[in-house]
Amino acid sequence: MSKNIENAIYNEKVAAGVPWSYVVKKGQTLRIIDLEGCQAVDTLFYNANDHEERYSANDTVREQGSIFVTTGTKLISTDDNVMMEITEDTCGNHDTLGGHCSAESNTVRYSHDTKYMHSCRDNYLFEIGELEMDPRDLTNNINFFMNVPIEEDGYLIIVDGISKPGAYVDMKAEMDTLVLVSNCPQLNNPCNAFNPTPVQMIIWDD
Amino acid sequence: MITTHKNIKPESILLDEVLPGGGRWSKIIKRGDKLRITTKDGLGSLSAMFYNADSTAERFNSADTVKLQHNAYFGRGRVLYSELGRVLFSITDDTTGGLFDAIAGISNPRIIKERFGEGDFEHIRNRYYKSDRENFLVELGKYGMGKRDMIPAINFFRKVDVKEGSKLELSSQRAEPGSYIELRAEMNVLLVLSNTPHVMEEGEYNPSDVQLTLFKAAPLTEDDFCMNFSPQSQRAFINNARYFA
Numbered sequence: 001m002s003k004n005i006e007n008a009i010y011n012e013k014v015a016a017g018v019p020w021s022y023v024v025k026k027g028q029t030l031r032i033i034d035l036e037g038c039q040a041v042d043t044l045f046y047n048a049n050d051h052e053e054r055y056s057a058n059d060t061v062r063e064q065g066s067i068f069v070t071t072g073t074k075l076i077s078t079d080d081n082v083m084m085e086i087t088e089d090t091c092g093n094h095d096t097l098g099g100h101c102s103a104e105s106n107t108v109r110y111s112h113d114t115k116y117m118h119s120c121r122d123n124y125l126f127e128i129g130e131l132e133m134d135p136r137d138l139t140n141n142i143n144f145f146m147n148v149p150i151e152e153d154g155y156l157i158i159v160d161g162i163s164k165p166g167a168y169v170d171m172k173a174e175m176d177t178l179v180l181v182s183n184c185p186q187l188n189n190p191c192n193a194f195n196p197t198p199v200q201m202i203i204w205d206d
Numbered sequence: 207m208i209t210t211h212k213n214i215k216p217e218s219i220l221l222d223e224v225l226p227g228g229g230r231w232s233k234i235i236k237r238g239d240k241l242r243i244t245t246k247d248g249l250g251s252l253s254a255m256f257y258n259a260d261s262t263a264e265r266f267n268s269a270d271t272v273k274l275q276h277n278a279y280f281g282r283g284r285v286l287y288s289e290l291g292r293v294l295f296s297i298t299d300d301t302t303g304g305l306f307d308a309i310a311g312i313s314n315p316r317i318i319k320e321r322f323g324e325g326d327f328e329h330i331r332n333r334y335y336k337s338d339r340e341n342f343l344v345e346l347g348k349y350g351m352g353k354r355d356m357i358p359a360i361n362f363f364r365k366v367d368v369k370e371g372s373k374l375e376l377s378s379q380r381a382e383p384g385s386y387i388e389l390r391a392e393m394n395v396l397l398v399l400s401n402t403p404h405v406m407e408e409g410e411y412n413p414s415d416v417q418l419t420l421f422k423a424a425p426l427t428e429d430d431f432c433m434n435f436s437p438q439s440q441r442a443f444i445n446n447a448r449y450f451a
Contacts, residue, residue: 052353057269058311062405066372067309078356080314093372097278097309099269104291108274108442121289136354138289140269150368154279156272 003029003170003204010203016196017185019123021131023048024173027206029087032144032181033168035200038161038193040146040184042100042120044139045075045083048176051133053079057096057140067150069094069142075171083177088170091163095143097150098158100124101186110188123182131178143184144169146191160190207417208244208384214421221420225252225401227413228333230341232348232398234259235391235420237450240298242419244386245363249414251404252362253312253338255346255355256286256294259394262351264288268308268358274438278368280306283435285392285442286360292445294395296432298423299388302381307361309374312338313405322403322411335411341400349396362387363416364404376406390423390432392446 005011009028013035014020024030032041047053059076061067069075070092075084102121106114124138145163150156185196207224210216220239225231235241243252258264267289272278274287281304286295300306318325318337325335338359346355365377389397402413426433433443 056311056358058309058358062310062374065374067368067374068372078353080316097269098273099267102270102289102291104289104445105270105274105287106291107445108287108291108438112441112444134354135263136265140267140358149371150278151371152367152369154277154368156278157276158273 005202008202008204010201012201014181014183014199014201016183016198017118018183019127020181020183020201021127022179022201024177024179024203026173026176029170029172029204030179031168031170031202033166033200033202034091034145034163035165036197037163037165037167038145039163039197039199040186040191041144041199042141042182042184043144044141044180046137046178046180047077047083048178051137051178053077053081054137054139055083061096067096069096082174084171084173086169087172091145091167091169093147094169095146095148097156098143098146098148099140100182101184106188114188117187118185120182120184124180127180143191158189158191161193208246211242211419214242214419218422219419220422223418225399225416225418227401227415228336229401230345230399231418232345232396235395235397237391237393238423238425240388240390240421240423241397242386242388242421243362244384244417244419245381245414246384246417247414248381248383248385250363250381250416251402251407251413252416253359253400253402254362255342255357255359255398257396258288258294259396262349262355262396264290265357266294266360268360272308275436278309279304279365283432285432285439287442291442292449293392293442295389296392297387298390298432299386301385302363302387303379305363305365305379305381307364307366308358310361310366310405312342312359312400313402314339317405318411321408325411336402338400338402338405341402342398345398361404366406376404393449
C-alpha cells in the first residue's frame with residue numbers, strides 16, 4: 001500500500017516535551033516526522049506481548065557494525081529478535097549512544113539548578129507508570145534526529161542537529177511492538193536546537 | 207594466583223580469589239572498598255553489570271556515563287554513573303591502557319555457538335562454552351533479579367574502536383600480563399561479573415582466569431583524583447554525599 005496521509009490508520013501530532021506510546025502491529029509501518037527540524041525524539045521499543053523483551057542498543061549496533069541507526073538498520077531485542085527495521089530515512093545517523101536526559105543527570109551535566117527542569121526520563125517514568133510497566137524496563141534508547149558525532153579518541157558531544165523540517169524516518173514492525181517516546185524537552189543543549197518542537201506520528205497497515 | 211599486589215597492604219585485603227575462565231561471580235562491594243581485577247596473562251575478558259545494592263532499581267547507565275564524560279572510552283579517573291546522577295564506581299587505577307568497552311554488549315548462546323562451535327556439557331563437562339547471557343541470568347537470579355535487570359554491560363580488558371566516525375571494530379590491543387583495573391565503590395554496589403570471551407571475539411573458546419582482590423581503601427579526601435577529574439564528577443560526588451546525608 002502506498003504511503004499517503006489518506007490511507008494512514010493513525011495520524012497524530014505529539015506536542016513538544018511530552019511522552020507518547022502506541023502499539024505498532026507486526027507488518028505496520030510507523031513514520032516519525034520532525035515537523036520543524038532539529039528535534040530529538042527519544043525512543044524505546046518493547047515486545048507488546050512481553051515487556052521484558054526490549055530494544056537492545058548494544059545488540060543493534062554490534063550486529064550491524066555501526067553506531068548509527070539509518071535505512072536498513074534492524075532494531076534487535078534483548079532476546080536476539082528483530083523488532084523493527086528502518087525502511088526509509090531522510091535524515092540519517094540517528095544517535096544510539098547518548099541515552100535520554102533526566103533531572104538527575106542534568107545536575108551533573110550542567111548544574112544543580114537544573115534539577116527541576118522537565119526531562120525525558122520523567123516522561124518515560126510517567127508513561128511507564130500509566131502502562132503499569134516496571135521502571136527497570138527503561139534502557140538505552142535511540143535518539144531520532146539527534147546528532148552525536150564521535151571522534152577516533154572516543155570524544156563525543158551532542159551538537160547542532162542536521163535534521164531539516166519535514167525529515168522523517170519509517171520503521172516496519174517485525175513483531176507487535178510497543179513504541180515509547182519522549183519528545184525531548186531538554187533546554188540545556190542543542191539536541192533540539194534549544195527549542196523543543198512537535199513531531200507527527202503516522203502509521204500505515206502492511 | 208598472584209600473592210603480592212603492588213600498592214596494596216596485605217593486612218587491608220578482605221578477599222583474594224581467582225575467577226576461572228567461563229565463570230561467573232557476584233558480590234556486594236561495600237562503600238569505600240576497592241576491587242582490583244587482574245589479568246595475569248593479559249588475556250582476560252570480563253563483562254560487568256552493577257547496581258546500588260540497597261536499591262537495585264538504581265543501576266549502571268552506560269549512556270549517561272558516556273554522555274556525562276563526553277567520551278565513549280574509559281580510563282583512570284573516570285567514574286561509572288547510575289541513571290540517578292550518582293557514582294557507583296570510580297576507576298581509581300587502570301594499567302591496561304584504557305581497555306574498557308561499553309558499546310558492544312554481551313554474548314548469548316547463539317553467538318557463542320556461531321563463533322566457537324559446539325561445546326556442550328554432555329561432551330566436555332565443566333569446560334562447556336558458557337555465554338554472558340547464561341552467566342548473568344544465573345547470577346542475577348540469586349538476588350531475585352532477572353531479564354529486566356540485564357542492563358547494557360561494560361566490558362573490561364577489551365576495547366571496541368569506533369572507526370571513521372561510526373564503524374565498530376574489536377581492538378587488537380591487549381593488556382600486558384599482570385595489568386589490572388581498580389574500582390572503588392562509592393555506594394554499596396552489587397557487582398555481577400561474567401568471565402567469557404568478548405562478544406566480538408573470534409577463534410578459540412579459551413577464556414582466561416582473572417584475579418579479584420577486594421581491599422580496604424583510605425577514606426575519600428577533598429583532593430581525590432576521581433572526584434576532581436571534571437566539574438561533572440565534582441557535582442556527581444555532591445549527589446552521592448546528599449544521598450548519604
